[in-house]
Amino acid sequence: MERRDFFKKAIAVAGSAAIGGTAAEAGETVHPVDNRKVSDIAFPQKRPLITYSDRPPLLETPREVFTSALTPNDLFFVRWHMPMIPTYINPRTFFININGLVENEIKISLEELKTAFEQVELTAVLQCGGNSRTAFKPTASGIQWGVGAMGCARWKGVRLKDVLKKAGLKNEAAWISFNGEDKAVYNETANFVRELKLEDLNDDIILAYEMNGEELPYLNGYPLRLIIPGLYSDSWIKMISNITVTKEKQKLHFMDHAYRVPDNECECETPENLVQKTKPIEEMNVNSIIGYPSTGSKVRNASDLIVRGVAFDGGHGIKKVQISIDGGKIWEDARLDDGTQGRYAYRSFTYTFKPKKSGKLTIMCKATNEKGEEQPFAKDIKWNHGGYKYNGIDEVTIEVV
Amino acid sequence: MTSLTKSILILLFMSTTLFAESDSGITIPYVDFPMKEGKGMYSTKGKCNMCHSFGYVINQGLQSKKFWREKVIKMIVIFKAPIKSEEDIETVTNYLFEHYGNGELE
Numbered sequence: 001m002e003r004r005d006f007f008k009k010a011i012a013v014a015g016s017a018a019i020g021g022t023a024a025e026a027g028e029t030v031h032p033v034d035n036r037k038v039s040d041i042a043f044p045q046k047r048p049l050i051t052y053s054d055r056p057p058l059l060e061t062p063r064e065v066f067t068s069a070l071t072p073n074d075l076f077f078v079r080w081h082m083p084m085i086p087t088y089i090n091p092r093t094f095f096i097n098i099n100g101l102v103e104n105e106i107k108i109s110l111e112e113l114k115t116a117f118e119q120v121e122l123t124a125v126l127q128c129g130g131n132s133r134t135a136f137k138p139t140a141s142g143i144q145w146g147v148g149a150m151g152c153a154r155w156k157g158v159r160l161k162d163v164l165k166k167a168g169l170k171n172e173a174a175w176i177s178f179n180g181e182d183k184a185v186y187n188e189t190a191n192f193v194r195e196l197k198l199e200d201l202n203d204d205i206i207l208a209y210e211m212n213g214e215e216l217p218y219l220n221g222y223p224l225r226l227i228i229p230g231l232y233s234d235s236w237i238k239m240i241s242n243i244t245v246t247k248e249k250q251k252l253h254f255m256d257h258a259y260r261v262p263d264n265e266c267e268c269e270t271p272e273n274l275v276q277k278t279k280p281i282e283e284m285n286v287n288s289i290i291g292y293p294s295t296g297s298k299v300r301n302a303s304d305l306i307v308r309g310v311a312f313d314g315g316h317g318i319k320k321v322q323i324s325i326d327g328g329k330i331w332e333d334a335r336l337d338d339g340t341q342g343r344y345a346y347r348s349f350t351y352t353f354k355p356k357k358s359g360k361l362t363i364m365c366k367a368t369n370e371k372g373e374e375q376p377f378a379k380d381i382k383w384n385h386g387g388y389k390y391n392g393i394d395e396v397t398i399e400v401v
Numbered sequence: 402m403t404s405l406t407k408s409i410l411i412l413l414f415m416s417t418t419l420f421a422e423s424d425s426g427i428t429i430p431y432v433d434f435p436m437k438e439g440k441g442m443y444s445t446k447g448k449c450n451m452c453h454s455f456g457y458v459i460n461q462g463l464q465s466k467k468f469w470r471e472k473v474i475k476m477i478v479i480f481k482a483p484i485k486s487e488e489d490i491e492t493v494t495n496y497l498f499e500h501y502g503n504g505e506l507e
Contacts, residue, residue, distance in 0.1 A: 044427035053456035054432035083453045088426025139462035139503070141472075185452040188481035218427045253479050 027137035029381040031395060033146045034295050038062055045217040047074045052143055056080035056182070057219055061148035067291030067308040069337055069348040070123070071151030073212050078219045079128055079149065079233075081192040081254070082182035086239065089181070091223050096163075096207070100177075100245035103168030110209060110223055117158040117166075120206055122229060123345035125152045125312045129232035129259050129281040133387035135378055138271060140387025147289050147394070152310070152346040155227045157208035161201055164245070172247045174198050178226055181239035193252050194235040196228070198245075204229045204344070207240065229344035230315030232281050232389075234259040255280075261384050268382030283314035285391035286375055288321055288349075288367035297398045301358045307334070309394070310346035311367035317343040319372075323351040324364045328377065328393070331366065355400040364395040434459065441496030448484050448493055449476075458497070465505040469497040 039051035043059060050060035059078040065071060095107040108116075127150035130142045143149075164176070177195045184191070196205075206227045209216065216222040221238025228235055234254075249255075261267040262275035269275040288311035299305050311321045317339070322331035334351040355361055368374040378392030434456040436442050449458055461472070473493050476482040484490060 039432065041430050041432055043430060051432055051456070052460040053434070053454045054429060055454040056457070057429060058457070058460070085429070086426075087428060134462075139464060141461060141464075141468070143457075143460050144462045184480065186481050186483070190479075257479075 027383075028379050029135050029383065029390075029392065030137060031135060031378050031392065032132035032390065033134040033144065034063065034396075036060070036062075036146055043078070043219060045074060046076075046078070046219065049075065049077070050146070050148065055083045056085065058143055059219070060145060061151055063147055063289065063294050064291060065148070065151075066289045066310045066346075067348070069152065069310065069341060069346045070212055071153060073153070073214055073217050073220065076126075076151040076153065076211075076217070076220055077128070077149050079143070080182055080219075080238070082184050082189075084183040084185060085218070086181050087218070089218075089223055089239070094223055094241070096224060096240060097242045098163060098167040098245075099242070101170040101173040101247060102164070102245055103170065106167050108163065108166070113158050113163075113207065113209060113224070117162050119156065120159055121154060121156045122204060122206065122227075123152065123154045123341040124204075124227055124229035125150060125284070125344060125346060126227075126233045126236060127151075127284055127287075127312075129234055129388045130386065132390040132392075135381070135390045135392060136383050136387040138383075140383070140385060142387055150289075152312070153211045154213065154341070155206060155208035156210035156213075157206040157224070157227065159203055160205045160207055160226070160243075161203060163207060163243070164201075167245075169198070169245060173245045175246045175249050176201070177244045177246065177250060177252075178235065178237040178240055179242040179244075180221070180225075180237045181241050190253060192237075192254055193250070194237055195249060195252065195255050196235060230283055232259070232284055234281065259386070259388070261386065261388050266382050267389065268384055270383065271385070274385055281386075281388050284312070285389050286313040286318070286367050286369040286373045287311065287391040288365050288375065289394050290363060290365050290396050293363070293396055293398045295396045295398070297396070298401050299355060299398055301400050302354050302356065304352055304354055307351040307353075307363055307365070308348065309334075309365055310348050311336075311365075312344075312346050313367070313369040313371075313373070315343050316373075317370040318347040319368050319370050321347070321349040321351075321365055321367045323353075324366070325353065325355075325361060327362065328364055334365070358400045360397055361400050362395050362397045364393050366393045432456065437500040439496060439500055441492045441499075444489065444492045445496045448482065448489065452476075452480070452482065459501055461501075463501055463503040464497075465503055465507055466494065466498040467505075467507045469502070470494040473497075 038048040052058035061077045099105040131149035226237045260278035263277040263279040290309040321334040334349040337348045
């Protein structure tokens with residue numbers, strides 16, 4: 001084959017949405033890999049986390065953290081696309097640039113963001129679209145996350161809308177693109193740029209400089225990141241330093257090929273029959289995780305056991321969380337927290353019972369949102385090539401002694 | 402060393418670590434992701450690890466030969482990895498499939 005032909009063919013392969021997956025038959029979806037060990041090496045401003053890569057840093061939060069409604073900053077998961085991350089940013093000289101189809105191209109300093117705009121706070125779940133990807137069989141393309149590529153924090157910042165207003169949007173403005181300070185090794189590599197349709201802009205989308213009352217950790221996007229409550233975190237750009245307003249949607253790998261699912265009712269496909277028409281992953285599915293106990297925990301027979309966990313969805317709100325200790329036949333309501341953190345936040349839950357006999361015991365939890373959507377059993381979740389949007393009923397198996 | 406000098410040194414050391422927070426930036430630790438020994442290891446190491454850790458590769462899970470080949474091509478076409486010849490593509494694909502494969506060609 002001529003070299004030119006070869007690369008032409010290569011582009012056809014790489015350019016299609018059909019990257020990843022194998023021709024093996026889709027198997028039954030299982031529970032994600034659980035109980036991976038944290039690394040002995042702690043990353044800066046973090047406690048030791050499950051470590052998949054150092055360049056770029058890819059860190060997962062262990063299950064045990066999901067007992068409380070807010071995830072501590074030093075236990076919050078980390079996911080970057082580009083390996084070159086600034087390890088020092090001077091907050092006094094940092095600016096975010098607003099350009100493109102605006103009346104005035106402007107630069108805004110952190111200080112100005114903190115003083116010249118209305119300050120807003122909200123609590124929202126940040127979850128990778130590929131969280132729990134290890135559930136999918138055959139192995140879907142992407143980082144093989146367990147359940148911990150998520151967290152929930154109280155974010156403080158300014159509305160994106162207000163910042164755009166300051167620059168003044170031109171009439172033909174239709175798309176907003178976001179870029180952060182992370183870079184690839186080669187200049188030729190495109191940045192991790194994401195876009196939002198102007199019509200999807202709402203008051204809850206903010207540029208946050210604070211996370212749980214502290215500066216953002218570097219690895220979570222210091223000094224500024226985009227927060228898009230209710231949506232998977234693919235567009236929550238970290239170390240955000242540029243916003244460009246355009247009329248047309250740009251051609252971007254990370255918009256056009258990554259973070260997409262089949263555009264059909266089940267958002268599913270098979271490895272031998274990949275769906276050509278895709279859509280962005282966007283709104284988060286209803287989900288819940290048991291933080292305590294975890295698989296392998298030993299508990300006393302006939303003694304109070306308090307099951308703790310968190311539940312969330314894409315912003316409709318959690319209606320109920322139910323627990324089953326008989327394999328999913330009988331479900332009983334867990335007690336939810338007061339919900340004052342808002343519809344985008346974790347609802348923490350507890351369920352107290354006394355195990356009645358010794359031996360292995362499986363505890364399951366299932367959340368239902370205000371729309372009436374409830375989590376399916378893992379085995380009923382159909383495959384997609386990127387292994388996105390898993391939200392199977394969680395379970396842990398403990399030993400009653 | 403007198404115990405006084407010792408204490409001063411300890412205090413100095415403590416204060417530098419205390420101040421070494423976000424004001425002076427961070428240092429990202431190196432984490433070793435050992436590669437399995439085999440034909441093509443050095444070539445793969447040079448071509449993949451130039452841009453990202455080997456952890457990023459192996460955490461894709463065990464995959465088919467087709468998957469690994471497409472990943473290598475994606476790195477070239479989308480991410481502009483300077484892998485020029487088909488021979489190099491073969492070497493990397495074969496190494497990854499041999500050691501991190503699922504046994505399936507497709």
